[in-house]
Amino acid sequence: MAKGSGLGVRGWLLLGLITVVVLASTGVWNPFPGVWEWVNRSEPISEPDVVWQRRIGGTPRSVTFAGDAVVVEQRTRVEARRLSDGTQLWERKADWSAVAGADRDAVVVVGRLLTKGYEVLDPTTGATRRRDDAAVAVWTWRNLLLDAHCVAPTDCTLTAWDPRGTAPLWTAFVPGVRSGLLGDNPDLLDTRRLDAVRVDEELAGPEPVPPLLGFPIDGRVHVLDTATGRVLTDVEPGREERLSVIGGRLLRITARSQDGTCYFAISGRDPATGQETWQRAGVNLRTADNAGCAQREDPQGGRNVLIGVAPDGREAVLDGYDGRLLLVAASGERIVAVDDRYALVRAADQRSVTARELGTDRVRWTRSAGAKAGAALTLHAAVLADDKPSRLVALDPRGGAELATLRTAANALAVGSTGMIIGEGREIGYVRFTGATGATGARPRNGGDRPSSPAGTGGVPPAEDSCGPKRESCADPEDG
Template sequence: MALALVAVVVLAATGVWNPFPGVWEWVDRSEPISEPDVVWQQRVGGTPKSVTIAGDTVIVEQRTRVEARSLATGTQLWERKADWAAVSGGDRDPVVAVGKLLVKGYELLDPTTGVVRRRDDDAVAVWTYRNLLLDARCFEPTDCTLSAWDPRGTAPLWTAALPGVSTGLFADNPHLLGTRRLAAPRIDADAAGPEPVPPLLGFPVDGRVHVVDTATGRVVQNVEPGRDERLAVIGGRMLRITAVSRDGTCQFAISARDPATGQEVWRRAGFNLRTADNAGCPQREDPQGARNVLIGVGPDGREAVLDGYDGRLLLVDAEGEKLLAVDDRYALVRSADKSTIVGRELGGGRVRWTRPAGGKAGAALTPYAAVIAEDKPNRLIALDPRTGRELVVLRTSANALAVGPHGMIIGEGREIGYVRWGAGAAVPPAPPEDGGGLPGPGATGGVPGVEDSCGPKRELCYQGDDGDE
């Protein structure tokens, strides 16, 4: 055996015959991460921090670099050194913002070629949306400007003055005062990709909240919260959430105000938005919800969904039921006996579909699919959120990393793969148009060219005898 090994080494060194690459390829070969198999499977350079479908490409953000791969084949298209990366734009016009931590500026790259489309040398923070990109730059600690850009534009749409930025506002998508999404095991929180920009955004600066109209850039409010208050900007309203400790419990009240006039437009008492987590009632968390809706617990102990714009009750769970996911259209609810997941329509609670699921199953809603993660056995299931029709059923322990109009990216460790709708399921319906069927910013604000005559939840566009838009 020793003589044979020496002979192989000599042959490899002289270039006559080298078996080692083939042997290493066999040792390093990856097992399929799902059954049925994915369209393609690739091993990336490091464990992904985020994965986003950007048009015909997949953007993989890692700790010190970002890479793009073909959505069709998984082939690497380009790679760049970067500490952070974020995708802006829709399915037809995406761009990738990249930058380095603690270094001013960023670059906007074409997702297919990696070519720099625009470079900025002064911005300290970037926010990426489906139809807008925002950046902030500071000339002095108390003299900053916020600029809005079309994702592929070369000149800002507007600029607004801010008296400084919070010390936590840097790199990509730093925290603003909005909603906090429900978490789901094995489903990435940002699997849906960039969302349309809300009509109003709340910027925390030095203990105050500056409310900016994203259509015009006008700062419509500059408010300091009270001692027992937490402020949030949701659905075109500024919410003042009060939590006061009385008789050993927290007593809550919500006051929603029109940011243009400061007048109260709706109020609810006794509704717990889960912003406080102990009897002392300090509010350290944003309210739970998504886009224009809020999730909380009513005075009767049942979970409910509120419209942030007008305070309407859009859904009230039965006793023992649990909300797993919500957006502006639907809610996914686990039944009280923990045996099924129910898809319900907001605004009336109409049941759209019901599916058996284990008591530990998690779920998330995206514009293109409702994703359910089950264990024992491990499965990822994607459904049409409107009808419950199966788009894909996978036997896998991988995570759902990104969801697009035609399929989703799953991953485990450094392995990622793409599965198209229809794998192991019925023929899927046609994907939604660009925008994913999501409502526009609404009558209280938005970006130029976005239809806003339907209200923040498109409630004025309600059509059809069967309750469908």
């Protein structure tokens, strides 16, 4: 008996494949992207699962929220992904990148190594908003972009821009900005952030521009007013001194070696007048190493506050503006994160972390955490990274309410108003905070593209979250 004359299994499969190819080529129906995404997707990097998870081309160097986009910096390229679903919006070759501005007023600044200039890109489209062909360095904040042009090693011009502006806010002349091509955000004389396990140091994104900046140039410190662009003073440190510009003051930090130990003293000065405004002795700001009290590090802290160690070994938080002790920890306690609002303090028994309000020592909340837990404070969330078991927890910094709790070994890479980005290797994912609804936070009150101030008139766009050196611009409703 002859075999059946039907197409058979192979024939039907071939016919089906031909049909799918024809439909895909004519644009009627294309299942391949979805199938490839399903095949390529790795195991979820957290439990519960993230809103979206994507594998990128390389291990990210930094991740930053920028309005409706997430900007991912890699070794030789930068890309942006849509916040809502993680799809790629654009990609550019770049050796360095940084985000300036905040929320929907953010921009992406990119450049190449050993090449002067930079481009300012729209984070959603990747389109070039402004181009510079001569700058040797760029600094980025939430409400300011600063670049440096040098016609000679000792003849440089600093130019301030609104992040989305096209006309300079002000210019200032300085005798150099160190040497060579410096790229994005070269070191200034300010505070040094605390290290945290499994928490990226750029977690919070760009900060508000400080009232004063300290530029180290040829062994002197040039102090610049960011509101007007005026260079207030240039000072040479003494042999036993280190200078820092924090909280609107020029700090002279002295470490003197005597009797086999280091003796510390801090003096805060008004750069405009040179007058001493406060002084404090005996507080070790951890600027010196163990070899002859030589100071090679910036003091630890954040924004307008400093972290020091009192003579009795207790850690303390100081106001950089007036030298007040904003917080003194108990014996055995350790400060693990700080900004100009709160401090996260690990208990002496290393079983919990407490959030305390600076200036009042009010306990905002307490959370169980292991001895090796990493911690960080951002505008929108306090983040704890614990192990055994491995977890990431995001909390409301004001009241301690849980915004997200994840069982994961991933790192916390970025925090925004609606959620955070976590990552493990080449995998990144978006976690939405509890109660968050939109893709981005509220639009700044001025709305739209801010017009730039006329050149030479000064003025810096206000940062919505900047409280000022003494938190004079912020009010706590609970305190009336």
